[in-house]
Amino acid sequence: MAICSYIVYPQPGSRDALRSKLTGIAGCDVMPAENNDVMILVTDTNSDSHETAVQQALKQIPEIQCLALTFGDI
Amino acid sequence: MSGVSRRTFLRMAAVSAASAAATTLFPGIVFGEWVHSDHDSSDVQWNKTPCRFCGVGCGLLVGIAGGRAVAVKGDPDSPVNKGLCCVKGYHSVQALYGKDRLKKALVRKNGTLVETPIAEALDLVANTMASTIKEHGKDAVSVYGSGQWTIPDGYVASKFLKGGIGTNNLEANARLCMASAVTGFLTSFGLDEPMGCYEDIDHADVFVLWGNNMAEMHPVLFSRLLDRRRKKKGVVIIDLATRTTRTSHAADKSILFKPQTDLAIANAICQVLVENNWVNHSFVQQHVSFKAGKTDIGYGLEDDFTFKDEARAVDLQDFQAFLADYTPEKVAAYSGVSADDIRYLAALYGDPARKVVSYWCMGMNQHTRGTWINNLVYNIHLLVGKISQPGNGPFSLTGQPSACGTVREVGTLTHKLPHGVVMNEDDRRMAAEIWKVPFERIPAKPTHHTVSMFRALDRGDIRFMWIQVTNPMVTMPKLKRYRDGAKKEGRFIVVSDVYPTPTTDIADVILPSAMWFEREGMFGNSERRTQHFNQLVAPPGDAMSDTWQLIEVARRMGYGDLFPWSYDDHIREIWREYGRFHDSPKHAMAPYEVLRQAPGAIWPFVNGRSTKWRYNAAYDPAASPGSDFDFYGKPDHRAWIWLRPYEPPPEIPDAAYPFWLNTGRVVEHWHTGSMTRRIPTLHRAAPAAYVEIHPHDAERLGIRNGESVRLVSRRGEIIVAAVLDGRGQPTVGQVFVPFFDESKLINELTLDAYCPISKQPDYKKCAVRVEKV
Numbered sequence: 001m002a003i004c005s006y007i008v009y010p011q012p013g014s015r016d017a018l019r020s021k022l023t024g025i026a027g028c029d030v031m032p033a034e035n036n037d038v039m040i041l042v043t044d045t046n047s048d049s050h051e052t053a054v055q056q057a058l059k060q061i062p063e064i065q066c067l068a069l070t071f072g073d074i
Numbered sequence: 075m076s077g078v079s080r081r082t083f084l085r086m087a088a089v090s091a092a093s094a095a096a097t098t099l100f101p102g103i104v105f106g107e108w109v110h111s112d113h114d115s116s117d118v119q120w121n122k123t124p125c126r127f128c129g130v131g132c133g134l135l136v137g138i139a140g141g142r143a144v145a146v147k148g149d150p151d152s153p154v155n156k157g158l159c160c161v162k163g164y165h166s167v168q169a170l171y172g173k174d175r176l177k178k179a180l181v182r183k184n185g186t187l188v189e190t191p192i193a194e195a196l197d198l199v200a201n202t203m204a205s206t207i208k209e210h211g212k213d214a215v216s217v218y219g220s221g222q223w224t225i226p227d228g229y230v231a232s233k234f235l236k237g238g239i240g241t242n243n244l245e246a247n248a249r250l251c252m253a254s255a256v257t258g259f260l261t262s263f264g265l266d267e268p269m270g271c272y273e274d275i276d277h278a279d280v281f282v283l284w285g286n287n288m289a290e291m292h293p294v295l296f297s298r299l300l301d302r303r304r305k306k307k308g309v310v311i312i313d314l315a316t317r318t319t320r321t322s323h324a325a326d327k328s329i330l331f332k333p334q335t336d337l338a339i340a341n342a343i344c345q346v347l348v349e350n351n352w353v354n355h356s357f358v359q360q361h362v363s364f365k366a367g368k369t370d371i372g373y374g375l376e377d378d379f380t381f382k383d384e385a386r387a388v389d390l391q392d393f394q395a396f397l398a399d400y401t402p403e404k405v406a407a408y409s410g411v412s413a414d415d416i417r418y419l420a421a422l423y424g425d426p427a428r429k430v431v432s433y434w435c436m437g438m439n440q441h442t443r444g445t446w447i448n449n450l451v452y453n454i455h456l457l458v459g460k461i462s463q464p465g466n467g468p469f470s471l472t473g474q475p476s477a478c479g480t481v482r483e484v485g486t487l488t489h490k491l492p493h494g495v496v497m498n499e500d501d502r503r504m505a506a507e508i509w510k511v512p513f514e515r516i517p518a519k520p521t522h523h524t525v526s527m528f529r530a531l532d533r534g535d536i537r538f539m540w541i542q543v544t545n546p547m548v549t550m551p552k553l554k555r556y557r558d559g560a561k562k563e564g565r566f567i568v569v570s571d572v573y574p575t576p577t578t579d580i581a582d583v584i585l586p587s588a589m590w591f592e593r594e595g596m597f598g599n600s601e602r603r604t605q606h607f608n609q610l611v612a613p614p615g616d617a618m619s620d621t622w623q624l625i626e627v628a629r630r631m632g633y634g635d636l637f638p639w640s641y642d643d644h645i646r647e648i649w650r651e652y653g654r655f656h657d658s659p660k661h662a663m664a665p666y667e668v669l670r671q672a673p674g675a676i677w678p679f680v681n682g683r684s685t686k687w688r689y690n691a692a693y694d695p696a697a698s699p700g701s702d703f704d705f706y707g708k709p710d711h712r713a714w715i716w717l718r719p720y721e722p723p724p725e726i727p728d729a730a731y732p733f734w735l736n737t738g739r740v741v742e743h744w745h746t747g748s749m750t751r752r753i754p755t756l757h758r759a760a761p762a763a764y765v766e767i768h769p770h771d772a773e774r775l776g777i778r779n780g781e782s783v784r785l786v787s788r789r790g791e792i793i794v795a796a797v798l799d800g801r802g803q804p805t806v807g808q809v810f811v812p813f814f815d816e817s818k819l820i821n822e823l824t825l826d827a828y829c830p831i832s833k834q835p836d837y838k839k840c841a842v843r844v845e846k847v
Contacts, residue, residue: 020150
């Protein structure tokens with residue numbers, strides 16, 4: 001049931017691929033910067049199992065260089 | 075906080091926290107639109123389609139719910155726009171739902187347009203077309219289409235007119251926007267369309283924009299230029315133009331030149347390249363021929379004007395001698411560009427360590443020497459061998475979503491066939507065989523280009539005109555003559571459109587058209603990319619695709635054997651038949667099944683792969699193996715450098731009409747605004763046309779910002795509000811008016827002079843006077 005936000009740093013050259021993968025995860029919304037490679041990720045999950053699934057999915061994305069939590073508690 | 079749930083509030087707080095953190099880390103950072111999870115709204119189905127509001131061909135994802143388009147976002151899988159859209163793209167689907175959408179056929183009865191069953195209206199169109207042919211001959215009927223025609227629309231129109239009726243009276247509004255690019259390509263390379271692709275942006279070091287306000291006209295591509303500059307040190311953008319625009323402000327350098335002198339500037343750049351021995355001699359010796367054509371070639375102002383160019387072989391020494399008239403100092407004297415700036419431009423092109431792309435669109439094409447200026451920019455790239463390689467090349471941008479795919483590739487112009495030209499017997503035989511029509515039926519002689527066609531309508535040589543997807547009663551230059559001509563007794567005008575326009579005002583029959591993804595179709599964009607779209611929603615009322623309207627009328631006239639397809643499969647079958655015209659490594663088209671799945675494919679599509687750079691043997695399967703470059707469009711397998719001089723335009727400001735008039739578009743509106751002005755956000759952003767005037771001129775004439783002024787040319791006048799220091803700033807002695815506003819018809823003033831080779835009119839230069847009202 002958590003709502004979290006992150007600043008997401010993509011691996012060099014993988015911004016578009018990363019954005020595509022993130023938006024493919026249920027409960028993830030992305031707001032890309034127009035003049036920078038970073039993007040804001042908001043995760044909005046409806047159960048503990050959903051939250052776990054999102055966390056697992058994020059861990060498996062190689063295009064993520066760094067994920068900085070800016071809001072929420074996980 | 076009423077109306078905001080706790081969860082929404084938490085989400086907003088989450089976004090605010092991330093945004094604040096990002097701003098601290100990256101001062102000045104700007105965030106774009108939300109890209110939502112694909113799984114958020116299970117009731118919305120997302121479908122791909124190319125945008126239809128310019129020639130860039132951005133991939134969109136359109137959200138459909140309840141049989142209606144409810145949302146739009148950029149397609150992250152599209153290599154064109156990579157998920158980004160411009161303001162028109164983001165609002166595009168609202169254009170389907172204007173209150174006054176045409177849903178029923180209208181037939182003029184006793185001077186009044188009366189709602190009529192669509193079958194009855196189609197009967198009337200077919201019967202009138204047949205009776206006109208019987209009474210006045212087959213060249214008395216014509217079809218005038220558009221670069222917004224889908225590929226199947228254009229293909230069916232060509233087959234119906236040329237293979238069925240047997241007339242070459244087929245033209246399209248791309249004659250007004252891309253014809254000079256076509257003749258430029260044909261005369262320099264023997265084949266139409268750019269050799270490179272948008273991926274050039276990801277490799278180039280220098281972008282030179284020739285008379286091209288890319289920030290407003292091709293904003294998504296321009297954002298890719300800015301992104302490239304941000305990511306790679308040393309990348310520069312040069313804006314070479316006649317007025318200061320948003321592009322100028324974003325560029326590293328803005329160079330302003332006097333109208334028409336781009337011809338001289340291009341020659342001066344070549345002069346510096348040759349003088350400094352920056353020529354790539356190896357490339358030139360192996361891959362270039364030198365040619366001279368006719369000069370003092372006229373402007374097409376007379377109804378009986380004709381012109382045929384002749385190429386004469388010359389050599390590098392002749393070229394060098396020709397360039398003696400174009401030293402930077404000589405050209406600076408009349409172009410307004412300093413000799414230093416000309417040398418700076420030449421140094422950019424001549425630096426072997428820098429990759430250079432040149433972009434242009436209407437500034438070079440809508441030009442009484444449009445073919446020549448296209449040739450001259452090719453000359454620069456050919457001299458230094460910067461062509462047909464990633465990041466190096468001249469690139470003619472397109473204005474309309476399928477000016478390339480439909481008008482240029484299908485060939486919906488009087489002289490064209492889906493492969494080749496009507497003048498060529500082999501091309502006619504190919505068309506006759508594929509269409510299964512008698513070879514003799516396809517006439518060998520072109521009839522009328524667009525300006526000539528409307529002149530013929532005025533004179534009465536043409537009696538019937540069917541206009542689809544375009545609005546010539548706003549866009550024709552010297553508009554009054556052609557409006558009056560179309561309204562003359564004995565003319566019959568059919569207009570297929572989605573909204574009422576000044577063109578439907580003169581129609582005898584109005585056919586309601588299905589718009590964009592209300593039907594299945596394909597567009598072809600600037601980079602040779604063909605993109606398919608499915609029918610996603612039902613058209614309103616009796617609205618029908620232009621393809622199917624043409625087929626219905628053709629069948630009524632007895633040409634049903636040419637169109638044997640069912641409604642369900644006609645787009646697929648048209649694509650397969652059309653593909654036979656291009657069945658070679660030089661132009662092979664992607665299969666229908668590929669297009670349905672992929673975000674487009676670039677032709678030549680050979681062995682399952684798009685060809686990103688033509689004429690380069692490393693990428694192009696049609697190039698001769700063992701060569702590095704092969705300009706196989708010409709019989710000598712060489713690209714041609716043309717000796718083309720500066721010649722002045724036909725009308726120059728004088729004491730009576732002291733201002734240059736330049737016309738064009740704005741970012742918010744598509745062409746004549748018939749669709750985008752019905753999108754509330756876009757209409758509010760740019761509600762009316764205006765005239766940009768330099769503050770010095772305004773002060774001299776006592777004109778203040780927002781005041782009404784009268785613009786007068788030798789052909790007509792309009793009253794518009796003056797804008798000083800607006801989004802664009804003309805030079806002293808020049809004014810600019812956008813043409814999107816049908817209540818302020820700037821083409822009442824423009825001149826119908828055209829390039830004698832391309833027959834494309836010049837909307838960028840004529841003489842006007844400015845009067846305070």
